[in-house]
Amino acid sequence: MSLIAELYIFVLAVLAGFQVIAKVPSILHTPLMSATNAIHGIILIGALAAAFAVHGTASLVIALLAVFFSSINLVGGFVVTDRILAMFRSEQEAGRSS
Amino acid sequence: MISATLFVLGVRFLGSPASARKGNRFLAIGMLVALATTVTFAPRYDHWVFVVLVVLAGSAIGIISARKVRMTAMPQMVALFNGLGGGAAALVAAAGWPGSTGAASGLALLTMILGSLSFGGSIIAFLKLQEWLHVAQRLAFGLRISGLLVLAAAVAGAIFMGTAPSPGLGGAIALMGAAAVSGALLTLPIGGADMPVVISLLNALTGLSAAATGFVLHNQLLIIAGTLVGASGTILTQQMSRAMHRSLTNVIWSGQAAAQQAG
Numbered sequence: 001m002s003l004i005a006e007l008y009i010f011v012l013a014v015l016a017g018f019q020v021i022a023k024v025p026s027i028l029h030t031p032l033m034s035a036t037n038a039i040h041g042i043i044l045i046g047a048l049a050a051a052f053a054v055h056g057t058a059s060l061v062i063a064l065l066a067v068f069f070s071s072i073n074l075v076g077g078f079v080v081t082d083r084i085l086a087m088f089r090s091e092q093e094a095g096r097s098s
Numbered sequence: 099m100i101s102a103t104l105f106v107l108g109v110r111f112l113g114s115p116a117s118a119r120k121g122n123r124f125l126a127i128g129m130l131v132a133l134a135t136t137v138t139f140a141p142r143y144d145h146w147v148f149v150v151l152v153v154l155a156g157s158a159i160g161i162i163s164a165r166k167v168r169m170t171a172m173p174q175m176v177a178l179f180n181g182l183g184g185g186a187a188a189l190v191a192a193a194g195w196p197g198s199t200g201a202a203s204g205l206a207l208l209t210m211i212l213g214s215l216s217f218g219g220s221i222i223a224f225l226k227l228q229e230w231l232h233v234a235q236r237l238a239f240g241l242r243i244s245g246l247l248v249l250a251a252a253v254a255g256a257i258f259m260g261t262a263p264s265p266g267l268g269g270a271i272a273l274m275g276a277a278a279v280s281g282a283l284l285t286l287p288i289g290g291a292d293m294p295v296v297i298s299l300l301n302a303l304t305g306l307s308a309a310a311t312g313f314v315l316h317n318q319l320l321i322i323a324g325t326l327v328g329a330s331g332t333i334l335t336q337q338m339s340r341a342m343h344r345s346l347t348n349v350i351w352s353g354q355a356a357a358q359q360a361g
Binding site: 006009013014026030031032035037038039042044045046049051052053054059062064065067070072073074080081083084086087 | 118119121122125126129132133136137140141142143144145146148149152153155156157159160161163164165167169172173175176179180182183185186187189190192193194196201267294297298301302304305308309311312313315316317318319320321322323324325326327328329330331333334337338341
């Protein structure tokens with residue numbers, strides 16, 4: 001994978017990120033923040049790759065700590081987002097449709 | 099490719115209240131696909147016993163803590179998770195840094211700074227929202243200045259490390275420590291009401307450090323997902339501060355003072 005191709009992906013992802021978020025009602029700011037928080041838990045795949053391949057005890061400890069942190073981030077992030085959104089639904093069903 | 103599509107679709111669904119929950123499910127599925135792909139195509143599986151154990155432990159803690167926490171404590175939970183993500187990005191970069199050269203080395207150093215900054219800042223955001231930590235307003239100026247000084251020192255250290263002939267792990271750990279401290283110092287003076295905006299900003303920062311890690315590891319999915327979070331997080335941060343009728347710089351640099359005048 002060349003650097004140019006990677007930069008190409010990077011720019012496209014920036015545009016996609018701007019696009020999808022451009023017009024969002026402000027009540028959804030909190031769940032969106034929570035969801036994007038869960039998405040960057042994807043760093044787990046980086047941590048996994050590092051943990052599978054490192055040499056030396058110190059590097060292994062660091063990589064495993066990264067795996068630990070990112071799995072909490074990833075799993076916890078999705079559960080929290082789901083709970084926030086569940087609260088939304090029940091509020092709306094209760095008739096608070098402001 | 100599939101998971102990248104699911105990510106974009108998921109965030110899109112999250113944009114309207116009716117489909118938001120479905121969007122979250124999409125994202126989770128996309129994440130599973132991504133993980134499965136990474137594990138399947140990993141070139142080697144050293145230490146896999148440790149890795150599996152640690153993933154299980156982390157997931158369990160994530161589920162339990164996310165389920166147990168009260169609804170009102172959600173923002174600090176997001177802050178805490180975000181900080182862990184940032185810390186993880188920094189640590190991945192640190193683990194891969196010894197032996198890296200050229201652009202990869204520079205990006206790894208950048209990731210260590212950004213990730214640790216987000217880690218330090220998020221932990222403080224968590225502590226302040228949890229009301230375990232109070233800061234006297236008269237200290238704000240000093241805290242900001244020292245935060246900037248530590249950050250400058252960290253950047254200088256990173257430049258020195260980038261040009262040093264034999265990179266070692268000790269320097270990387272020191273660098274991450276300094277960046278985390280500067281993140282903490284810069285976040286300390288910010289008032290509780292402004293915290294969501296700051297968390298969103300730190301969230302975007304973590305996304306960017308994940309993307310930078312993607313460049314280091316040549317992992318396209320990390321680049322896409324990290325950049326998506328970085329870009330959408332930046333826009334979200336701006337929208338949030340606009341919703342408060344304030345500029346972002348105002349929130350970060352004079353947040354509490356302005357809030358006190360208003361109140």
